[in-house]
Amino acid sequence: MDSLTVSLLLLALVFVASLAGLWWKGNQGRVTRSAPHTSPPDVPLGLIDTTATLTLLQFSGPYCSYCAAMRIILGQISRDNPGISHREIDILDYPELTKKLHVSQIPTTLLVTSTGHIHSRIRGASNATSVGHEVAHALESRKAQSDEYLI
């Protein structure tokens, strides 16, 4: 094989690996919001801090290195914001809940209201800024809901 072909093939290899990496990276920290509803709580109330407006419920597991990174970020947010709690559970301790809530990767973080309803979920590792935005949105929508109730 001549050197031009070899170079092109090597470039293609690096390109494919980069695409795969970018795809993975793009899926990390993806946020999905749940529709508001009044059905029974999604999450058992024992797992959340019912005195807090919002509980950041982190699903972790053994040998998950980004779970530790997420723990630092979520812990900091809960310390900085009164009314926000951070709870962490191991998926091995809660296999049924993990299945019921379709937690398919760790870390997964659920933003849970004090009534046990999921506001949104963050799949994979995220950064403090994105989590902060999502927390702010959750608090706003909680406030909007309670204002509506007052009217």
Place this chain on the structure above:
Amino acid sequence: MNTSSSPQGIDPRGPRFGAGITSVALLVTVGLGLSDPSAGGTLAQRAGEPAFVLLAALTALFAWGALAGIRKHPYGFLFSTLVKPRLAPPAFLEPPEPPTFAQLVGFLVSVTGVVLHLAGVPYGLVIAGSAAFIASFLNAVFGLCLGCELYAILIRARIIRARAA
């Protein structure tokens, strides 16, 4: 409930640093292998090809990491003596078992290339080298360690038992 953090974790940047060196070496291996991918000639000729020698050396390094553990890998030593003193302390530590298991996966992939090339299978070395390159590149550049993910999946499926902490 900190089952996922071990008291004596490793700096996650260590294995990534090692993966960076490995990925460059693997890209060179694949390049050398591509210039003559036929795997022709006698066994001794095939074993003397630069691409083969390089892949064999990388296979030995993977075996070292898998057997001695990621902490005792030569690149880990290089990282802790040359690189780490120049960096800020890590934000978090990670358990050493997943990257050690990833070394085993890397060993299995690269030893497949070694065996295929010795057996005279065309493109055997190139394909195994490319697969190993993609994995080490993803680890080095994006921080995605496929072998570690596999380890965590196997532990969660309880196929392999975690060593008692």
